[in-house]
Amino acid sequence: MSTDRIRAKGLSIYRPIIYGNTAVVLTPEERETHPSREHTHRWTVAVRSAASAEDSDIVGGADDLGYFIRRVTFKLHETYPNPSRNIDKPPFEVTETGWGEFEIQIRITFIPEAGEKPVLLYHHLKLHPWTASGTDMEVPPPADVAAQLGPVHSWQYDEIVFTDPFQQFLNTLRAHPPTRLPKARRRPVPFHTANPGSLEASKGGVPEFTAVMEKDEIQRLEDAKKTIVAEQEKLRVGLIEKEKELERLRGELNET
Numbered sequence: 001m002s003t004d005r006i007r008a009k010g011l012s013i014y015r016p017i018i019y020g021n022t023a024v025v026l027t028p029e030e031r032e033t034h035p036s037r038e039h040t041h042r043w044t045v046a047v048r049s050a051a052s053a054e055d056s057d058i059v060g061g062a063d064d065l066g067y068f069i070r071r072v073t074f075k076l077h078e079t080y081p082n083p084s085r086n087i088d089k090p091p092f093e094v095t096e097t098g099w100g101e102f103e104i105q106i107r108i109t110f111i112p113e114a115g116e117k118p119v120l121l122y123h124h125l126k127l128h129p130w131t132a133s134g135t136d137m138e139v140p141p142p143a144d145v146a147a148q149l150g151p152v153h154s155w156q157y158d159e160i161v162f163t164d165p166f167q168q169f170l171n172t173l174r175a176h177p178p179t180r181l182p183k184a185r186r187r188p189v190p191f192h193t194a195n196p197g198s199l200e201a202s203k204g205g206v207p208e209f210t211a212v213m214e215k216d217e218i219q220r221l222e223d224a225k226k227t228i229v230a231e232q233e234k235l236r237v238g239l240i241e242k243e244k245e246l247e248r249l250r251g252e253l254n255e256t
């Protein structure tokens with residue numbers, strides 16, 4: 001057996017990615033000339049490296065992910081012709097027009113040397129602007145208002161983790177270190193991660209993922225964990241009380 005097929009046991013290595021979409025409203029002229037009159041938006045769904053290139057107005061995508069990703073399959077709504085779209089080289093994205101939001105299944109297949117199973121992700125295609133109130137119940141604004149608000153962005157940060165990778169694959173990954181996320185914020189944060197109702201949530205612009213956000217997210221998770229532990233403790237104490245009460249009532253019952 002060649003040393004390439006030996007696994008680096010106990011080691012894990014990850015690559016930061018983002019997946020999601022941008023959407024713009026079609027201009028009245030585009031709508032008129034479009035073969036499908038009902039279409040209202042043009043959107044792009046993509047899988048990209050998490051860091052954004054400097055001076056670029058693209059969210060993420062500083063690194064070419066082709067060195068470890070072999071194919072990305074975007075499964076669109078069945079109202080689209082050939083809904084299963086295979087993209088075999090970067091940029092891993094699909095641009096379409098349409099009228100409705102729907103769930104997109106994203107399947108990432110790795111290069112054969114990885115010997116890894118494909119990863120499945122789900123993204124809810126977002127066409128309508130994030131409203132400051134952050135509720136789902138709101139009616140989308142009319143096209144002219146939405147157009148003024150600028151492109152809609154909906155992106156999710158994630159990390160693809162390879163555990164006990166094959167040595168050869170590990171070498172490939174190590175030959176392509178990911179561009180680091182910027183420490184400080186240069187651009188608006190992706191809207192849905194901003195506080196609902198805050199100015200940030202309603203401000204336009206091209207968002208960017210930063211290392212600060214990562215720290216904020218860790219903090220949020222830790223706070224949530226603490227809340228859960230406190231909640232559990234409260235329930236546990238309550239349960240003990242109830243059990244004592246039960247014992248007492250049983251005792252009373254036996255006495256009568």
Ligand code: SLL
Nearest residue numbers: 036077079080098099100101102
């Ligand atoms: C909805 N459940 O009702 C969703 C379905 C379907 C989106 C959205 C057009 C495709 C085409 C299109 O936007 N489909 O005309 O080729 O909102």
